[in-house]
Amino acid sequence: MxxxxxxxxxxxxxxxxxxxxxxxxxxxxxSGCGKEQSALDAAGVDAVAVRNIFLVTLVGACILWLLVNGAFYTLTRLRTGPVDPKFVRPLLIGGGIVAPTVLLVGLLVWALNLLPDQRAPGDGLQVRVTGEQWWWRVEYWPEGAEAPVVTANEIRLPADQRTEFVLAADRVIHSFWIPSLGGKMDMFPGRETRVSLHPERPGRYRGQCAEFCGASHAWMAFAAVVMPEEEFDAWLEREAADAVAPEGAEAMRGEALFRSEGCGACHAVRGTEAVGQVGPDLTHVGSRETLGAGRLGTTLKDFERWIAHTGELKPEVKMPTYDHLGEAEIADLAAYLKGLK
The missing domain is CATH 1.20.5 (Single alpha-helices involved in coiled-coils or other helix-helix interfaces)
Known part of the structure; x- marks a missing residue:
């Protein structure tokens, strides 16, 4: 040169x-290393297994690449002189067939041995999750419970316990995935699939639908919060309680609007006449981490924006946009929903 x-x-x-x-x-x-949604930032037993499969497979792929390309490189170098078939044949068979086969079969057997834990039964708590368009219906079934604790768009789990998930879908295929806690599992209409997760590190993680499911697929996420066992038990007890009565003039006017606008036909608020099952349960919506399955936060302004611009924020969502309400009415309705904690 x-x-x-x-x-x-x-x-x-x-x-x-x-x-x-x-x-x-x-x-x-x-780009894929954000801690909130990273399969490499393992926060549970199952995520560690998935990460190890990736890392070991990556090393195996590098070794395989070196073996195959080393064989081709050696043959290319031999082309400058006479080629001895007695040397070429073992090189091709060993470096191109035998070594890759042994390596790949070994990796496959090892990886498959790590997966059964993700189908293991839980330690008592069962969580049933249904993928809707485009949100998550969540039901907690503690061991021995006669009725579930119903919520939406948020998963809370006790640390250092294995929790079993029973997954289903309403109309189209979805996929349940919390990268920092474990592998993904598809959700099918008319069929139940199961996966279990054993989180170890308390914290907030991000889950996502990993199967394209329609116009708002990108906005079908959820917060996954891992809590110490005592905190989780206290949270679940609060979550099972009825909604608190609204406080303040704005929230009381908002409750009246909630009834007059027919919101209770789609949404349930336990302890009130609202028993709808079409949309998310709103009993404690004010205490959740996000609105619209990860689309917005839960500040008062976020509630107002969601009510007034639902269709813009989440294309083809079933909930109508309440743009016929005035600003003061939207603020009242938002105050009522924000107060549901």
């Missing part, structure tokens, strides 16, 4: 094109 070619190469690497390439590679490496 001439000095001019070397200088040109150095200029390319250090110039704008090189900077763009370095930036692209950096983004590619870190």
């Amino acid at each position: 001439s000095s001019r070619q070397r200088d040109r190469g150095h200029h390319w690497l250090l110039g704008p094109a090189g900077v763009k390439l370095a930036g692209f590679l950096t983004l590619a490496l870190v």
Whole structure:
């Protein structure tokens, strides 16, 4: 290589094109490393197993690549002189067939041995999750319970326990996935699938539907909160209670609007006349982490925005947009919903 070619190469690497390439590679490496939704940030027994499968398989793929390309490289080098068939045949069979087969079969057997734990029964608590369009219906069934504790768009789990999930879907296929806690499992209409998770590290993680399910698929997420066992038991007891009565003039006007607008035909608020089953249960909606299955937060302004712009925020969602209400009425309704804790 001439000095001019070397200088040109150095200029390319250090110039704008090189900077763009370095930036692209950096983004590619870190784009999936966010702690809230990263399969590499394992916070449970099952996520550790999935991460180990990935890392060991990656190492195996590198070894396989070296073996196969090493064989081809050796053959290419031999082309400059006489080729001895007695040398070529063992190289092709060993490096191209035997070694890859042994490596791949070994990886497959090892990986399959790690998966049964994700189908193991839980330690007592069962959570039934139904994928709707586009939100999550969640029912907690503690051991021995006669009725579930119903909520929506949020999963809370006790740490250091294995919890069994019974999964279903309403109309189309969905996929239940909390990357930091374990692998994904598809959800089918008319059929139940099961997976269990054993979280170890308390914290907030992000779950997501991993199967394209329609217009608002990208906005079908949920918060997954892992709590110490005592905190979880206290939370579940509060969640099972009826809704609190509204406080303040705004919230009381909002409750009246909730009834007059017919919201109770679609939504349930335990302890009131609202018993609808079409949409999410709103009994304690004000205490949740998000609105609209991860679409917004739960500030008062978020409630107002959701009520007034539902269709814009979540295309083709069943809930109508209440843009016929005035700003004051929307604020009253938001105050009532925010107070449901």
